Every structure is written in C-alpha cells, then in structure tokens.
Amino acid sequence: MSPSTVSRSFNHPDLVKATTRKKIDAAVRRLGYIRNRAAQTIHGIRSGTIGLIVPTVDQAIFAEMIQSFSEAVEELGFTILLASHGFNLDREYALTRKMLEHRVDGVALIGIEHTRDTLDLLAQQEMPTLLLWSFSPQAPFPCVGSDNYQAGYLIGRHVAALGHRQVAAIFPPVEGNDRASLRFAGVKDALAEAGCSIPEAWQLVAPYSVATAKSAVEALIAEGALPTAILCGNDVLAWGALHALNRAGIAVPGRVTVTGIGDFKGSKEFEPSLSTVRIPARTIGARAAAAIVQLTTSEEAVDVAALIPPEIMVRATSGPPRED
Amino acid sequence: MSPSTVSRSFNHPDLVKATTRKKIDAAVRRLGYIRNRAAQTIHGIRSGTIGLIVPTVDQAIFAEMIQSFSEAVEELGFTILLASHGFNLDREYALTRKMLEHRVDGVALIGIEHTRDTLDLLAQQEMPTLLLWSFSPQAPFPCVGSDNYQAGYLIGRHVAALGHRQVAAIFPPVEGNDRASLRFAGVKDALAEAGCSIPEAWQLVAPYSVATAKSAVEALIAEGALPTAILCGNDVLAWGALHALNRAGIAVPGRVTVTGIGDFKGSKEFEPSLSTVRIPARTIGARAAAAIVQLTTSEEAVDVAALIPPEIMVRATSGPPRED
DNA sequence: GCCAAAAATGAAAACATTTGCAATATTGTT
DNA sequence: AACAATATTGCAAATGTTTTCATTTTTGGC
Numbered sequence: 237m238s239p240s241t242v243s244r245s246f247n248h249p250d251l252v253k254a255t256t257r258k259k260i261d262a263a264v265r266r267l268g269y270i271r272n273r274a275a276q277t278i279h280g281i282r283s284g285t286i287g288l289i290v291p292t293v294d295q296a297i298f299a300e301m302i303q304s305f306s307e308a309v310e311e312l313g314f315t316i317l318l319a320s321h322g323f324n325l326d327r328e329y330a331l332t333r334k335m336l337e338h339r340v341d342g343v344a345l346i347g348i349e350h351t352r353d354t355l356d357l358l359a360q361q362e363m364p365t366l367l368l369w370s371f372s373p374q375a376p377f378p379c380v381g382s383d384n385y386q387a388g389y390l391i392g393r394h395v396a397a398l399g400h401r402q403v404a405a406i407f408p409p410v411e412g413n414d415r416a417s418l419r420f421a422g423v424k425d426a427l428a429e430a431g432c433s434i435p436e437a438w439q440l441v442a443p444y445s446v447a448t449a450k451s452a453v454e455a456l457i458a459e460g461a462l463p464t465a466i467l468c469g470n471d472v473l474a475w476g477a478l479h480a481l482n483r484a485g486i487a488v489p490g491r492v493t494v495t496g497i498g499d500f501k502g503s504k505e506f507e508p509s510l511s512t513v514r515i516p517a518r519t520i521g522a523r524a525a526a527a528i529v530q531l532t533t534s535e536e537a538v539d540v541a542a543l544i545p546p547e548i549m550v551r552a553t554s555g556p557p558r559e560d
Numbered sequence: 561m562s563p564s565t566v567s568r569s570f571n572h573p574d575l576v577k578a579t580t581r582k583k584i585d586a587a588v589r590r591l592g593y594i595r596n597r598a599a600q601t602i603h604g605i606r607s608g609t610i611g612l613i614v615p616t617v618d619q620a621i622f623a624e625m626i627q628s629f630s631e632a633v634e635e636l637g638f639t640i641l642l643a644s645h646g647f648n649l650d651r652e653y654a655l656t657r658k659m660l661e662h663r664v665d666g667v668a669l670i671g672i673e674h675t676r677d678t679l680d681l682l683a684q685q686e687m688p689t690l691l692l693w694s695f696s697p698q699a700p701f702p703c704v705g706s707d708n709y710q711a712g713y714l715i716g717r718h719v720a721a722l723g724h725r726q727v728a729a730i731f732p733p734v735e736g737n738d739r740a741s742l743r744f745a746g747v748k749d750a751l752a753e754a755g756c757s758i759p760e761a762w763q764l765v766a767p768y769s770v771a772t773a774k775s776a777v778e779a780l781i782a783e784g785a786l787p788t789a790i791l792c793g794n795d796v797l798a799w800g801a802l803h804a805l806n807r808a809g810i811a812v813p814g815r816v817t818v819t820g821i822g823d824f825k826g827s828k829e830f831e832p833s834l835s836t837v838r839i840p841a842r843t844i845g846a847r848a849a850a851a852i853v854q855l856t857t858s859e860e861a862v863d864v865a866a867l868i869p870p871e872i873m874v875r876a877t878s879g880p881p882r883e884d
Numbered sequence: 885g886c887c888a889a890a891a892a893t894g895a896a897a898a899c900a901t902t903t904g905c906a907a908t909a910t911t912g913t914t
Numbered sequence: 915a916a917c918a919a920t921a922t923t924g925c926a927a928a929t930g931t932t933t934t935c936a937t938t939t940t941t942g943g944c
Contacts, residue, residue: 237893238893238894238895239894239930239931239932240893240894240895240896240931240932240933241892241893241894242931243930243931243932243933244892244893244932244933247932251891251892251893252892252893253891253892253893253940256892256893268681268684268685270657270660270661270685271661271930271931272601272602272661272663272929272930272931273598273661273662273663273931274597274598274599274601274602274607274662274663274929274930274931275598275602275899275929275930275931275932276930276931276932277596277598277899277931278596278598278599278602278898278899278900278901278930278931279898279899279931279932279933280899280932281931281932283598284662285641285662288642292627293617293623293626293627293630294620294623294624294626294627294825295623296618296620296623298623299617299618299619299620299622299623300618302617302618303616303617303618303644306617306642306643306644307644307646310643310644310655315641315642315643315658315659315662316641316642316643317609317639317640317641317642318612318630318639318640318641318642319630319634319639319640320627320630320631320634322631331634333594334639335639336594337594337595337596337597338597338598338608338609338639339596339597339598357592360592361592361594445825445826446825446826446829446830447825447826447828447829450829472826475826476826476829479829479830479831482831483831501618501769501770501771502769502770502771502796502799502800504771505770505771505774505800505803506770506803507803507806507807561923562923562924562925563900563901563902563924564901564902564903564923564924564925564926565922565923565924566901567900567901567902567903568902568903568922568923571902575921575922575923576922576923577910577921577922577923580922580923595900595901596899596900596901597901598899598900598901599899599900599901599902599929600900600901600902601901601929602900602901602928602929602930602931603901603902603903603928603929604902604929605901605902
C-alpha cells in the first residue's frame with residue numbers, strides 16, 4: 237500500500253482493486269487518517285474554499301445572504317472562508333491578501349465600491365471574483381445583485397405618487413457604502429421628479445440599528461414640525477422609526493408614512509406591516525454561489541452577472557398625506 | 561536570493577541583511593508574489609484558520625455572535641472557515657471532517673448536543689475544540705457560553721412571581737437544539753415551583769421566525785381562551801407574539817404579559833420594550849475567540865471555559881395578571 | 885501451464901515552503 | 915593585512931499529496 241495507491245483509492249477508486257481498497261479503507265478507519273487538503277492544494281488542485289469578505293455579518297440582510305450563499309456553496313462542495321472588515325475598505329484589502337495567501341478558489345466581495353488596490357490585486361492574481369449584493373453593468377468584476385438605485389427610486393416614487401411633499405429620510409452613513417448612497421440617490425431623484433426635495437434638517441443619518449433610528453425620529457418629533465413621510469434606508473431603520481412613532485402615539489400611516497428598503501424577515505409581520513422594497517437576499521446568495529463556483533471551475537470565460545430586480549412591496553405603513 | 565532567504569525575510573526579518581530584504585521586498589512587489597499558506601501548513605505550521613460550525617447564520621443572535629467572534633479572531637491573526645448545518649447533526653459531522661481536512665487550528669461548535677461521532681472525531685484528532693453558546697461543566701469540551709436552563713428559569717420565575725398562573729409558551733422545535741430544550745426546561749421548572757404548569761394546548765411550537773410566532777399567537781387568540789402570559793423561547797418569537805397581540809388590540813402587559821429570551825438588538829427599543837433575559841452574544845463571541853486561540857497556541861493544558869451568566873431584563877411587556 | 889494483454893501497484897518527481905547545518909561574507913581588532 | 919568572531923546566505927532534506935511512467939501482478943485464451 238504505497239502512498240500512490242492510497243491516493244488513487246481516494247481520488248480514482250475505480251483504478252484500484254476492490255480488495256486493496258477495502259484494506260485501505262480499514263486502515264484509514266483504524267488510524268483515523270484524514271486527507272490533508274493543504275498538501276493537495278500545493279499541487280494546484282483546488283483548495284475548495286471561497287473567500288467571502290463582508291462589511292459585517294450581523295446585519296439582518298447580510299446574514300440572510302451569507303446563509304443562502306453558504307448553503308449553496310457547500311452544496312457544491314466548497315467551504316467559506318469568512319472575513320469582515322466593518323466598512324473599512326483598507327481592512328478589506330488586507331483581508332483580500334489573506335484570502336489569496338490561503339489560495340481560495342474565488343473571492344466574493346460585497347458591493348461595487350472597493351479600493352483600487354483591492355481590485356488590482358484580484359485582477360493581477362487572476363482570482364475569480366464576484367461582486368455581491370449590488371449590480372452595475374460597468375463594475376470591474378461580474379456582479380450578482382440588485383439595483384440599489386432602482387430600489388431607492390421605486391420607494392421614492394411610491395411616496396411621491398401618494399402626494400407627499402414634506403419628506404424626511406434616515407440613511408446610514410454613505411461613505412464606503414455604495415448600497416446606501418445609491419439608494420439615497422434613487423430616493424432623491426424620484427422625489428425631485430415630483431418637484432420635492434428633502435430639507436437638510438430632515439436628512440437624518442443613523443448607523444444601522446433600531447436604537448439609533450428610533451432616537452433620531454424621537455428627536456424629530458421633539459422638534460415639532462413633522463414631515464408627512466419618513467423614508468428609511470433599510471428596514472431596520474424603519475422599525476426604529478415605527479417604534480418611535482408608536483411610542484409618541486403618532487398614527488402610521490394616518491399622520492406619517494414610513495417606508496423601508498430591503499424587506500427583511502419580519503417586516504411583513506410588523507404592525508402595521510411595513511411598506512418597503514424587496515431585495516431578495518436569499519436569491520442573491522444562491523445565485524452568487526452558483527456564479528462564483530462557475531467562475532472558478534470553468535476554463536472558458538463565462539458571463540455570470542445577474543441582476544435581481546428589486547420589487548416594491550406596498551403594505552400598511554404608507555398612505556396619502558393627511559389633508560389639512 | 562535563494563528560497564530560503566526569501567522565506568527568512570518573511571518570517572525572521574532580523575536574520576537577513578537590510579539591503580537584501582529591500583531587494584526581496586522590491587521583487588515581491590514587482591512580481592506580485594503572495595505566500596502560499598497551504599505550503600506552510602504541510603510543515604505543521606499553523607494554518608491560521610478556525611473552523612466555525614453553526615446551525616445557521618441568519619438568526620439574529622448567531623449573527624451577532626459570529627460577528628464578534630470573527631472580529632476577535634481576526635484581531636488575533638486567524639481567519640474563519642465557516643459552515644452551517646441547518647440543525648442537522650449528521651451534516652455537522654460531515655462538516656467537521658471537512659474542517660479537519662482543511663487542517664484548521666481549532667474548531668468551535670454551537671451548543672452542547674452533538675453526535676458521538678463528531679465528538680469522538682475531534683477528540684481522536686486532538687483538535688482544539690470549543691463549545692460555544694451554551695455552558696455546562698460536564699460537557700465533553702470546554703464551553704464558553706451562557707446557561708440556557710438558567711435563562712429559562714429566570715424568566716419563568718419572573719413571570720411566576722408576578723402572579724401568572726395561566727401561561728402559554730412558544731418554543732422552537734427542541735430536537736437537536738439543546739439551547740431551546742434547556743430554556744424550556746428552565747421555564748417549566750420555575751413555573752412548577754410556583755405550582756403552575758403549561759397546558760399541552762398552550763405549548764406552541766414555532767420555528768425561529770416572526771411570522772410563525774405571529775400566526776401561532778393569532779391562532780391562540782382566535783381560540784378565545786387567552787393565557788395571562790406568553791413565554792417565548794427567544795426574542796424573535798416574542799416580537800411575533802407582540803405583533804399579533806398588537807394587531808388584535810390586546811393590551812400588553814395589561815391583558816397579556818409577553819417575554820423573550822436573548823435580548824436581541826432592537827428588543828429594548830420595541831414598543832412596548834420587551835422583558836427578556838439577556839444572553840450577551842457579543843461577549844460570548846469575543847471570549848470564545850480568545851479561548852479557542854489560547855487552546856490552539858498554548859502547549860500546556862489551559863482551562864478556557866467561561867460561563868457568561870444570563871441576566872434578566874425586566875422591561876415593559878411584563879406585569880401582573882389582570883385582576884378579574 | 886504459457887503468452888499476451890490488461891489491470892494493479894509502486895517509484896520518483898513535483899508542488900511551495902521551512903529549517904538545520906554548512907559555507908561564505910562581513911566586521912572589528914590587532 | 916591577517917585573524918577570529920559574527921553575520922548572512924545557500925544547500926538539502928523534509929512536509930503530504932498527486933501524477934506519470936515503469937514495473938509487477940492478474941486474467942483469459944489457448
């Protein structure tokens with residue numbers, strides 16, 4: 237039983253005699269032998285890992301996407317090397333290098349905005365790379381994701397069409413976050429088409445959390461002059477806004493319309509049910525997994541880009557502005 | 561510039577002359593050379609990866625823990641190999657094997673309940689292993705986590721002490737989920753001490769989601785006979801319950817007390833603010849990261865187990881049962 | 885039982901790196 | 915300028931696997 241035979245028994249079982257294979261299996265079990273993928277990897281054999289670099293794991297929407305991405309990727313025989321950079325694009329570069337050191341078979345990044353260094357590095361190493369979550373046809377790598385500008389535009393148009401003209405917005409900080417900035421741009425453009433703009437004082441910035449959004453809206457309420465609609469950059473912020481309004485006894489949508497973006501789990505079940513734009517995280521995750529695996533396994537160039545369109549979900553938190 | 565010198569320049573820079581080091585750095589940059597960790601790994605050098613096997617990523621509480629775990633682990637120079645098994649312990653075994661093939665430096669599993677196979681495999685391979693999330697002194701590997709029984713007990717006692725005797729519970733399915741089953745046991749024991757038990761018909765089972773909890777409670781409401789308290793296995797279920805009650809116009813806590821377990825982000829900001837038991841996910845994640853790294857790096861046996869105690873958070877959704 | 889063909893196995897090289905040891909180069913001292 | 919001491923570098927072996935090629939074993943037909 238030379239190493240070669242053992243190797244063959246694992247990789248091309250049909251090439252070794254049934255009886256030796258039995259003996260090998262027995263020995264493997266007896267000794268608790270486990271193949272060393274590192275040793276395989278230095279032969280140029282695939283490492284069976286996909287690097288996934290995300291800003292953070294603990295935002296509902298990323299978590300959902302990561303989950304479906306990881307399910308699908310595992311299904312295809314790969315394992316995820318996960319790293320998070322906390323919206324710091326320099327850390328993203330460092331993490332990308334690390335992924336390359338680990339000889340991952342492919343890399344998936346969140347969003348379109350990345351430093352030149354990161355992009356160059358991946359291109360220069362000819363690493364199969366996928367941009368996840370956002371979609372843009374002129375992105376430097378194939379994208380699988382939704383159109384965040386469009387998402388913002390849809391909800392902005394919806395609110396404008398209802399007749400709202402006194403509108404506030406709560407968005408996360410937009411630096412290094414193309415998702416948020418594109419959504420906000422879409423919202424503003426849609427409102428502008430209806431001749432409406434968001435006053436400076438009503439452009440609230442709240443990092444992703446129910447707590448910050450709630451207190452931002454509470455501050456807004458305390459100031460007295462309420463808008464007729466509050467457009468939130470994502471559903472979590474909308475939840476916070478709804479809690480603040482609920483607490484203050486302000487009717488939604490009677491007095492104030494509230495909208496989110498994302499359609500997270502639980503938004504539909506919220507009372508009142510949240511009007512929002514659906515960005516199908518699970519679909520994106522699954523499609524992205526298929527895409528990156530295709531990218532790493534197929535020799536010829538393949539086009540894996542996919543635009544998963546956002547979809548407006550008109551529910552109970554949006555209505556016409558109060559007449560008075 | 562032989563390979564040896566280059567290697568030294570990376571790993572023991574002080575052993576190579578400054579000028580050659582410069583030359584090497586220049587060449588590295590020019591050629592875009594990136595170290596191959598796989599090749600290092602087969603020398604018995606650490607792979608710099610920690611295997612993290614979770615049931616699922618997309619539950620608020622896991623996501624939070626994974627986030628802090630991954631932050632802390634990256635801080636210490638490691639990267640996470642992530643896999644999820646969807647509460648299927650056989651898949652967990654397969655994933656564990658895969659981690660071993662990848663020669664991770666350590667493995668972290670969620671909860672105490674695992675198949676004999678998985679446990680034996682890890683022990684036999686002398687893999688540094690950590691049990692995350694739950695804590696039990698007689699677990700087969702060191703634990704860093706909270707006491708789920710205690711968490712259930714605390715909330716059960718709180719509700720019993722308020723005077724509730726007509727109590728319903730909503731819990732996720734408990735098979736293969738020691739967290740849920742221990743919590744439920746704690747709740748039942750605390751109630752039993754007050755001479756109260758949960759009728760069969762009021763032991764609702766709802767998989768982790770706002771939607772299922774909401775409809776379970778809606779069904780309960782439709783049946784007519786309402787309990788005075790609904791104890792939920794986690795905060796997400798409690799949110800669902802609160803939405804259902806809100807929709808039906810049932811006062812909380814005036815008519816029905818609702819409690820969660822977990823104290824997820826947003827539970828405090830909920831209206832009304834959720835009474836629950838705090839299980840500090842971020843603390844657990846960070847402590848666990850330190851623990852697993854210590855386990856993998858230190859030669860002597862170290863005791864890294866840590867019990868992070870749950871803490872009851874009495875807020876606005878719990879009150880005495882209505883007098884009538 | 886012998887031969888050719890086919891099947892099964894083993895030996896050796898290769899992969900990218902690290903490390904002990906030997907060889908070489910650089911110092912500082914006289 | 916020569917010597918010793920020290921600093922720097924390269925050689926070679928080793929790591930665990932795969933793969934090509936050569937060798938050995940088995941099989942089937944006679």
